[in-house]
Amino acid sequence: MSADDASTISPALSLYREIDRADWARLAAGMSQPLSETEIIQIRGLGDRLDMAEVAQVYLPLSRLLSLYAKAIKRLGAETSSFLGDDEAATPFVVAVAGSVAVGKSTIARLLRELMSRWPDTPRVELVTTDGFLYPNAELERRGIMSRKGFPESYDRRALVSFLTEVKSGAPEVKAPYYSHMRYDIVPDAHTTVRRPDVVIVEGLNVLQPPPTPNDVAVSDLFDFSVYVDADPGNIAQWYVERFMALRTGAFANPNSFFNVFSHLSDEEAVQTAMGYWNDINLPNLVENVLPTRHRASLVLQKAADHTVERVLLRKL
Secondary structure (H helix, E strand, C coil): CCHHHHHHHHHHHCCEEEEEHHHHHHCCCCCCCCCCHHHHHHHCCCCCCCCHHHHHHHHHHHHHHHHHHHHHHHHHHHHHHHHHCCCCCCCCEEEEEEECCCCCHHHHHHHHHHHHCCCCCCCCEEEEEHHHHECCHHHHHHHCCHHHECEHHHECHHHHHHHHHHHHCCCCCEEEEEEECCCCEEEEEEEEEECCCCEEEEECCCCCCCCCCCCCCCHHHHCCEEEEEECCHHHHHHHHHHHHHHHHCCHHHCCCCCCHHHHHCCHHHHHHHHHHHHHHHHHHHHHHHHHHHHHHCCEEEEECCCCCEEEEEEECC
């Protein structure tokens, strides 16, 4: 890390408790592993090196901490209602999971959904990805920003804010648009429905973005807790290429896949294509938009080159 990097990061880190891997893992003492190895394999995304030890030592304590926060917020809501003399019911506890493409945030979000649902205070957990709030490809083409898909301007921010506002207002049923990675587009008339669960996990690239203007509501204003998955950009680039190579012989091989054209590339062509996407789209988005929001997170998971978490930063209360 250069001196310039340190001077940029240090003020943000002062907001956090810094907990190394060994100390964080000790928090798992006495907690039983609720997931089987088969379940972990089913949750694990392409390229992620998630195993029983990582789940037990990193994500089980995190899920317990989140469950405790959710319980505390629910209790505060009940006490506030009692103080005001009304019977307003508690609303869902909303957790955000943010970070770069290929950093493993989707796997972490799925894992937290399963782990949090095993704690008695948070049995009902729903997961929503912000991919559903991307503008349809036709609209991106109309706006001339198809090449910037994944950048903040490619999302229907107002629709996402409206969705989360309804969730946090206690609406009995809220629907989010559905995105197909196979079609690389929004699926018309398909939805993900949230029915007042205990917890809603929202996973996406730009969920911690500040509001576009001071008078706007930020998406992050509607979160109770947020997790940022952090790693060295060089490591993420390698993970991105590895995932692309795996998809080439997996999902891309499906003739119905938007990316089927890539399934016939040679190894060298596939690596060059992946690095082109990384350098032209994903790295600029990370540097310009995603990474600058890291300091807004309640908790930062810092990953090593092998995908394992080596340090946890927890914002001080």
